[in-house]
Amino acid sequence: MEVMLTVEGLEKSFKDKKVLKGISFEVRKGEIMAILGPNGAGKSTTIRNIMGIMYPDKGSVTFHQHNGKGIPREKIGYLPEERGLYKNVNVMDILLYLADLKDYPLHKAKERALMYLKKFDLEGKEKISVEELSKGMGQKVQFISSIIHEPELLILDEPFSGLDPVSQELFKEEIRSLADNGTAILLSSHQMNLVEEMCDRLFMIQRGQKVIYGTLNDVKTEYANFKCTIRGLNNRHELENIPEVVRVEDKGESSILYLEKDVDPGNWLKQLPDKINIHELNINRISLHEIFIDIATDKNLMKEGSEVLA
Numbered sequence: 001m002e003v004m005l006t007v008e009g010l011e012k013s014f015k016d017k018k019v020l021k022g023i024s025f026e027v028r029k030g031e032i033m034a035i036l037g038p039n040g041a042g043k044s045t046t047i048r049n050i051m052g053i054m055y056p057d058k059g060s061v062t063f064h065q066h067n068g069k070g071i072p073r074e075k076i077g078y079l080p081e082e083r084g085l086y087k088n089v090n091v092m093d094i095l096l097y098l099a100d101l102k103d104y105p106l107h108k109a110k111e112r113a114l115m116y117l118k119k120f121d122l123e124g125k126e127k128i129s130v131e132e133l134s135k136g137m138g139q140k141v142q143f144i145s146s147i148i149h150e151p152e153l154l155i156l157d158e159p160f161s162g163l164d165p166v167s168q169e170l171f172k173e174e175i176r177s178l179a180d181n182g183t184a185i186l187l188s189s190h191q192m193n194l195v196e197e198m199c200d201r202l203f204m205i206q207r208g209q210k211v212i213y214g215t216l217n218d219v220k221t222e223y224a225n226f227k228c229t230i231r232g233l234n235n236r237h238e239l240e241n242i243p244e245v246v247r248v249e250d251k252g253e254s255s256i257l258y259l260e261k262d263v264d265p266g267n268w269l270k271q272l273p274d275k276i277n278i279h280e281l282n283i284n285r286i287s288l289h290e291i292f293i294d295i296a297t298d299k300n301l302m303k304e305g306s307e308v309l310a
């Protein structure tokens with residue numbers, strides 16, 4: 001797949017604090033690349049450096065063959081973490097104004113604005129002033145403003161925050177459909193369930209450094225060992241002594257058994273001791289949410305220095 005954006009060796013310090021310590025990744029045409037990490041990890045700083053809101057101390061950002069100040073910004077759409085549109089302007093005017101700033105033809109912008117307002121349940125709201133919109137409605141308008149000019153690269157910083165579940169679904173579907181139509185998407189979000197459902201590849205930062213980079217499948221195969229949830233009263237010690245169990249978490253009447261990497265769940269089940277009390281049993285791979293918590297809290301299911309590369 002064609003590479004749209006290349007981020008190479010980004011380093012950034014604020015005063016004497018180094019916030020980015022050599023961040024490198026790429027975003028390809030038609031894919032959703034998630035950028036993940038705990039609060040303060042450096043996601044928004046990375047995005048701001050890509051957007052030219054600030055410039056890195058070291059490293060480069062290349063969009064197609066352009067870099068630095070030569071990047072054609074009209075081909076990029078950006079939904080910043082900080083929400084905010086001009087307040088006393090009506091919805092259509094602000095959308096047309098922002099499309100015009102990207103040199104997008106007015107008649108096409110108007111058509112697309114009406115189409116998207118309808119899609120996001122804002123039909124008939126084009127004449128009302130932005131300050132009359134609810135927070136979620138405002139966010140929908142801001143999202144529309146980031147895609148109205150048909151950008152080739154779309155950068156979304158926390159697009160789902162503050163949205164109700166129905167609106168989250170609408171955003172999710174639209175983002176997926178943009179990617180399917182060729183837009184390269186860089187998505188930062190803390191909603192791991194949504195990321196897991198949507199993204200093709202992911203890049204995880206911890207303290208300004210890469211900890212994971214790869215396809216969702218690779219990451220799950222590499223880090224997401226199986227876990228077995230058993231409902232039934234059991235002695236923790238006995239559960240811990242079952243072969244290939246790494247750790248056991250007690251949840252009252254149920255226990256979660258985390259299994260070693262590369263365990264074949266079918267074979268593992270066959271050798272469960274008879275004395276284990278089982279009312280219900282589930283085997284699943286660890287979710288992205290759990291992988292994230294493990295890394296962010298330094299519990300580390302991962303081995304030192306291991307990484308997945310696309």
Ligand SMILES: Nc1ncnc2c1ncn2[C@@H]1O[C@H](COP(=O)(O)OP(=O)(O)OP(=O)(O)O)[C@@H](O)[C@H]1O
Binds near residue numbers: 045
């Ligand atoms: N303008 C700034 N001046 C000084 N420090 C900053 C500035 N912007 C960010 N930082 C610091 O850089 C680090 C990374 O911040 P950043 O906003 O990139 O994190 P983030 O991963 O986006 O976090 P969150 O999930 O909380 O949005 C933090 O320690 C933050 O305090």
